[in-house]
Amino acid sequence: MNDEQLQKELEEALAIEPTPHFLARVRREVETGKQRAAARVKWASATAGLAAVAVAIGIMLLEPSRPITPESTTPPEAVVLSPAVETPTPLLSPKATPKPTAIHVSPHSAEPEVLIDEREVAALRSFLQDVQERKIDPARLEGLFESGRKRARQRLSPCLSQRSIPLLLRR
């Protein structure tokens, strides 16, 4: 047997054709593989989403003291009074006296904040209420302020009103 005869026999032995439906079977299998892969991707996405939700719930349950609402996470707001309330202009006209209003200013406000002690706020409110209820007479109060101012002027200039006594030295 020479090489050519051997080659010919080999080719004959391997000249086998697959069945006619073989290619269709392969195509079907490939298509099934595609669908399986798509389903795997969907399941993987769903599983990842559920896992993320479960982790988030777990964290929330394990840390109950942690504030949940966004409001509680912001710094505490300061109670301030508007600068107009500080000047006692309403004392002259009780009817037009504006009520001291505590306004809530956001910590992020652009206006400068004026912080007043809570006790001062309470005292001022009480004073204004007394004026409104006529327990304090603003006219009399004005007289008291005026006399107070006079006394202060006298105290401040005692040397100008006194006469100087000359001192005599004897030898």
Added chain:
Amino acid sequence: MSRDLDQEFEARLAESSRLAFRVAYGVLRHREDAEDVAQEALTKAYRGFCRLRERDRYRAWLVRITWRMALDHRRSQKRRTARESVPTPNGASETATDVLVARERSERLWEAIDALPEKLRIVTILAGIEEHDIREVSLLLDLPEGTVKSRLFLARQRMKELLQ
């Protein structure tokens, strides 16, 4: 996989399915098993096709996949599957004696192929498929043409010794 890749694979599937089947058949010599293995290899090739950088190496890649899968299949099926006898050529003029002689000759040929070491066997089978020449076999096995030539020469020498 994108539509373009799908179309490209579809085009290659049509021309490479027979190659995969014949490589599997060269190892298994059982039509149904060869089809199963070839189908599995082609499905695997489809899954990895998008990762294949050199698309012109697709046939070589498919041959390697199919060869390994067929060897694995043969090892796992060796005990319980009887190999298919080689189909006899159809012809009205052939007598029963001719058929028997042809079958015996084929069986001896396959025994000689099976007796070859793996390196020589794959070269012999690929050279016998679809009239592959030395260059084609060297491309499929990613070997120099000289190596393919020497292995083919050695394989034929041994087979001739066994067949005489």
